[in-house]
Amino acid sequence: MAKPTIVTVDDDESVSHAIARDLRDRYGDDYRVVRATSGADGLEVLRRLALRGQPVALVAADERMPGMTGTQMLAQVRDLAPTAKLLLLTAYADMEVAIAGINEIGLDQFLMKPWDPPADRLYPAVDDLLDDWSRANPDHSDVRVIGHRWSDRTHDLKTFLARNHIAYQWYDVELDADAERLLGLAGATADDTPVVLTPSGDTLRAPTTLDVATALGLRTQAEQPLYDLAIVGAGPAGLAAAVYAASEGLSTVVVEREAPGGQAGQSAAIENYLGFPRGLTGADLAQRALAQAQRFGAEMVLARDVVGLESRGPVRMLSLEGGTCIEARAVVVATGMSYRLLPAAGVEEMTGRGLYYGVGAGEASQCEGDVVHVVGAANSAGQAVLNLAQYAKRVVVLARGTSLDDSMSRYLVERIEAAENIEVRYATEVAAVSGDGHVESVVLTERGTGRQETVATDWLFVFIGATPHTAWLGDDVVRDDDGYVVTGRSLRHSDGASSWPLARTPFALETSIPGVFAAGDLRNESMKRVASAVGEGAMAVALVHRYLAAT
Incomplete structure (x- = not known):
């Protein structure tokens, strides 16, 4: 070439x-x-x-x-x-x-x-x-993925590869003539899809993301028996903590179940991050931060879900799905948020088949020439709408309120209003989603009047808020009624009682388990901004040093 x-x-x-x-x-x-x-x-x-x-x-x-x-x-x-x-x-x-x-x-x-x-x-x-x-723009790729366009498992694998910056060639079994030939050469059939063909010649039939990560040589196991610091989650807060901890000499491991960047990593444009007047994509920010953390020696363990946390004397143990564990002297929890599910009929059947929560910056091209509906009116939705509009024939924004200005930054509103192929429908909710194997139509309800209308669509992307990803922490970590982790002085209740077990005052980001800190969006009273998450990640490491010095 x-x-x-x-x-x-x-x-x-x-x-x-x-x-x-x-x-x-x-x-x-x-x-x-x-x-x-x-x-x-x-x-x-x-x-x-x-x-x-x-x-x-x-x-x-x-x-x-x-x-x-x-x-x-x-x-x-x-x-x-x-x-x-x-x-x-x-x-x-x-x-x-x-x-x-x-x-x-x-x-x-x-x-x-x-x-x-x-x-x-x-x-x-x-x-x-x-x-x-x-x-x-990779010039070639030896990783090949064969599957159905509307398969949820295929979509998950493609998203995992893309978000981890692994170039691949995609073959649709319904549209690409080479798909059947490759399946035959691999000794597989369409019933085995998704099929991943690796550079080493392995054929992975309906693999998990862990299977793919292992086959491609990504690190999926921790290498040391004990670390100074284990960080759960590789969003902005987790990556910032990794950079500061590793650069300051702490043996550091980061465990991430999906891909570096978290939800911010899927953003098509972060335009208000200090020092980047042009803005940058979430994937770009994540890639830069990951390279920086690894340069200082932080380990990254991918495609592993942390399912439990417990204390063993001075050591904190993280239990991973599959039965393995990681031990560390201190832990920073930065697992961020999970998308809130759309409360509409047919959602469960259509999720992964044209209905998706969030959309990566690189995934918008799959909608070229199609009609797209986006549910939500916050900044994340606005950025996705503008990205999708570069490819889609028409993008329809479905907003519950009567104005985008109530929930979206003005610079995004102005661009949406100026785009010829973007329509905004106010006071509108999705009542049902339907289709034959994939999304083909949605039933819209007008708030106030209750009037319903069925409209055709090719894709439905949902941005209706998120809930903290904290259920795995167990009962020992105090959380508020909405699931956000309580930290620092907030562990003391108004009646004088306390959820803190030691005589000393808890550090600012410390949870109810000494030596376990929370940073980023999952923490109650956090700012829910990329810059503040980065700041909390850095601050958590300073507090980890104080904790380790005192133990």
């Missing part, structure tokens, strides 16, 4: 040669660098590459070019190179233009000139853009 291309556009010959030289020095082994000296020339280069079917990874254009500015040129790139990353080269005075480019044309990054030395100012920005592009 031809090398992916980096296209640079700058009307100043000396600058054009300089940036092309610097990019070739750093990326020439893996990418072809092509330069153009005007916006029109750059677009012509992209047209030729598109005709040849050659991938374009990055387009870097100077803003101050005569005839066509860099922003004007980059606004047309998506038609010729849909997956390319867009980088604008600017002067300090062009800051407002760059911000407008982020909001209006989906600019990925801007970089102020001059960029000398490139090792400090150019390469870090380009590294991030090319890493993101490479993850989203």
Whole structure:
């Protein structure tokens, strides 16, 4: 396969040669660098590459070019190179233009000139853009998944692979001619699906995610008999705790049942996270945090569900599904939230068959040309709606309230209102879901009047809030009436009684079991924001140090 291309556009010959030289020095082994000296020339280069079917990874254009500015040129790139990353080269005075480019044309990054030395100012920005592009556009994959489009188990496996950044080739037994051939070569039939063919030649018939993780060499077992800190959950809070704990010398293990990132990892865009003016996807944030934690030596145990917690003297033991356990001197619980189930007829039969709770940023393309309904009106729903609208023919938002402004950030509302293929139906609830093997229609009820209407749809995505994932903790960990974990001084009741067993005051994030801390959305009185979850994860490690020093 031809090398992916980096296209640079700058009307100043000396600058054009300089940036092309610097990019070739750093990326020439893996990418072809092509330069153009005007916006029109750059677009012509992209047209030729598109005709040849050659991938374009990055387009870097100077803003101050005569005839066509860099922003004007980059606004047309998506038609010729849909997956390319867009980088604008600017002067300090062009800051407002760059911000407008982020909001209006989906600019990925801007970089102020001059960029000398490139090792400090150019390469870090380009590294991030090319890493993101490479993850989203793998040139090949030896993992193959064969199954039915509307199979819940197939969907779970594909989601697990995608969220763990494992590239795979997908074959639909009903649409792809090669699916039957591959099943035959593997000695399997359509009744065995989903079938996963691994690079080592193994055939996995209807495997669990643990089976797949083990077969692909992901770590599914802890390596040490005892850790300083065990972290349950690899969402923003858990990953932050892992980074700080491992970087400060604590032997650290993180146990995650699904994939790094938690619910935040499925977000199509986190646009209010400090330090990322362009915003970033939840998957990108999770991948960066995971790499950071592993760089410092934290272990990641995947596809394992923690089902119990108990104390054994100074040691805390986590029981894993399947009978194994992990022991640690301290524990941070960061299991976050589970989606609340939609209370409508037919939901159980249709879940995983066109009805899904949440949607990953990379899953929206499966809805190309279809009609999609989204239940919910919070920020997570708004981000998903905008992502789905890039592919779907029509997206219908079903909101219980009479205004999106009551529950959604204004910047999302404005984009939804401006999109031609997005419709919002207010004061509307789903009463029933039906279809022959997969979702084909929903019954909508108008709140107040009770009037019902049956409408056709291809997909139904649900974002109606979440409940804390804490039932596995058992009775020894005090929780409030809604299931959120009670921590710190809140363990003392208004009548003077206490759920705390020691003479000392519990640390701020400490639960009713000494040495067990809670961080992130599952903790009562938490802020339910990515940034606050990251902060609590870091704070929990500081408190773990205090606990370990005192024991």
